[in-house]
Amino acid sequence: MTSTASKAPKPPRTTKASRSDSTALYDFPGPRTERRHRWYGVLATAAVAALFGWLLYLLFATDQFTATKWTPFEYQGIQDLLLRGLGNTLKAFAYAAVFSLALGAVLACGRLSEHPPLRWLATALVEFFRAMPVLVMIFFIFVALKVHALPALVAGLTLYNGSVLAEVFRTGVNSVERGQREAAYALGMRKTQVMTYVLVPQAVRAMLPTIISQLVVALKDTSLGYLITYEEFLHAGKLIASNLDYDLPFIPVVMVISPIYIGMCMLLSWFAHWLAGRQRRNPRTEAVGIAPASPGTLLPGGQ
Amino acid sequence: MDVLTNNLSLYGKGFLGTVELTVYASLLALALGFVMASFRVAPVRALRALGTVWVTVLRNTPLTLLFFAVVLGLPRFGLVLPFQLFAILALGCYTSAFICEVLRSGINTVPKGQGEAARSLGMTFGQTLGGVVLPQAFRSVIPPIGSTLIALAKNSAIAGAFSVTELLGTYKSLSEMGYSIIWTFVWIAVGYLIITLSISALFHFMEKRWGVAR
Numbered sequence: 057m058t059s060t061a062s063k064a065p066k067p068p069r070t071t072k073a074s075r076s077d078s079t080a081l082y083d084f085p086g087p088r089t090e091r092r093h094r095w096y097g098v099l100a101t102a103a104v105a106a107l108f109g110w111l112l113y114l115l116f117a118t119d120q121f122t123a124t125k126w127t128p129f130e131y132q133g134i135q136d137l138l139l140r141g142l143g144n145t146l147k148a149f150a151y152a153a154v155f156s157l158a159l160g161a162v163l164a165c166g167r168l169s170e171h172p173p174l175r176w177l178a179t180a181l182v183e184f185f186r187a188m189p190v191l192v193m194i195f196f197i198f199v200a201l202k203v204h205a206l207p208a209l210v211a212g213l214t215l216y217n218g219s220v221l222a223e224v225f226r227t228g229v230n231s232v233e234r235g236q237r238e239a240a241y242a243l244g245m246r247k248t249q250v251m252t253y254v255l256v257p258q259a260v261r262a263m264l265p266t267i268i269s270q271l272v273v274a275l276k277d278t279s280l281g282y283l284i285t286y287e288e289f290l291h292a293g294k295l296i297a298s299n300l301d302y303d304l305p306f307i308p309v310v311m312v313i314s315p316i317y318i319g320m321c322m323l324l325s326w327f328a329h330w331l332a333g334r335q336r337r338n339p340r341t342e343a344v345g346i347a348p349a350s351p352g353t354l355l356p357g358g359q
Numbered sequence: 360m361d362v363l364t365n366n367l368s369l370y371g372k373g374f375l376g377t378v379e380l381t382v383y384a385s386l387l388a389l390a391l392g393f394v395m396a397s398f399r400v401a402p403v404r405a406l407r408a409l410g411t412v413w414v415t416v417l418r419n420t421p422l423t424l425l426f427f428a429v430v431l432g433l434p435r436f437g438l439v440l441p442f443q444l445f446a447i448l449a450l451g452c453y454t455s456a457f458i459c460e461v462l463r464s465g466i467n468t469v470p471k472g473q474g475e476a477a478r479s480l481g482m483t484f485g486q487t488l489g490g491v492v493l494p495q496a497f498r499s500v501i502p503p504i505g506s507t508l509i510a511l512a513k514n515s516a517i518a519g520a521f522s523v524t525e526l527l528g529t530y531k532s533l534s535e536m537g538y539s540i541i542w543t544f545v546w547i548a549v550g551y552l553i554i555t556l557s558i559s560a561l562f563h564f565m566e567k568r569w570g571v572a573r
Contacts, residue, residue, distance in 0.1 A: 081466070081488065089402075114436050279424055282423055290421075313424070318416060318420050325419055
């Protein structure tokens, strides 16, 4: 122990990392442990590099980098097809985001209502739509109600994400410190005023990271449109990938599409994380604990 | 009603397909998630980085894209497996990222003093982990693991679109036989409700039994 104390300033890299997300698991590493860890690190890096090399070898061995498979991306028409797909994905996301926020607000109002029948109805709706796979709703709307692909996709996403967001709003309002509500009532405010002026602003600010994370879920789920032949990004990719003229460029298509898709979702996730960090330092959210930036997950039928 | 009674075997096959998919993918996700969580809290930087990349990438991947890449892409490398195995692989890997995060935050909720106290008593790493840290972490991760597994059960519906026998896929053959679409979907919905609500009930029971008293 004494040796670590005297050597404490020497290994700054590992110290910083293990200090910042330190767990109950390990002690501060001594010099011998540190050497051992470095060995583990070298081994792990080698293993990962080997895996990558093998993957690269597989890609070359199955001729994924031949010119014929990559030429399609040079054509204007195919670039347009991809961009149109991306546009359709973003359009579905925008509609779904706006509508599910609205539906979430309405359902949350219902769940927080003082009238039992309204509360029961909202609870039943929320619990049902949260327990049902999104895809079942989308298929039901698409097949049974015979609407077009875009409205079916948007409606399915809205119903699911709206009810999850309703739960998020409700937990947010309920987690505002009790004193805030009591003080507002003591000032003679009515329930609507207490909600709109006191509780909801604080709750929304505190739940903003969670809300945005839930929107990431909505963005990811727009890819379900592919399954009901909505002409979104993945669908465009599939069209290119099944083209015989270019020797079925499936892997190239995946290599082009997935970074864009994953990048969009990551950007939104990082925004949520950044916001969570910022809100934690914000004095306006003192009366509510900031939720970590994770999509709304609660056991159905719980709490 | 006769949609169900006339096609009990078809529904049963689909229901069992979904249950199988859920169970196997859950096991894979829990195992892989545990491994990745241990990477993420490891004192070795390379392993931490690997875990972080795994979680960040998979959490931000649309599941449909993952299915698309796994089911249609892996055969291009000469890896031909039954569709169900592909589906389990995709679902399990996807969910493992969420399980990993749940487990990691569970481990992080254990106060540092607990581990320090255990080590001061002379416990080895294995004893600290198995006797002090993990039992406490386990208590706090029960509800989030439950909701992750429920999400997995719901996500398994996507597999039906990639030629795996499961509950949602039964609607196609039924509507071809001319049954009422609405009733077909009602029974499919009931099937999913049974699965998700029983997972929920199981985890509520576990939470009551072992959960943290709050």
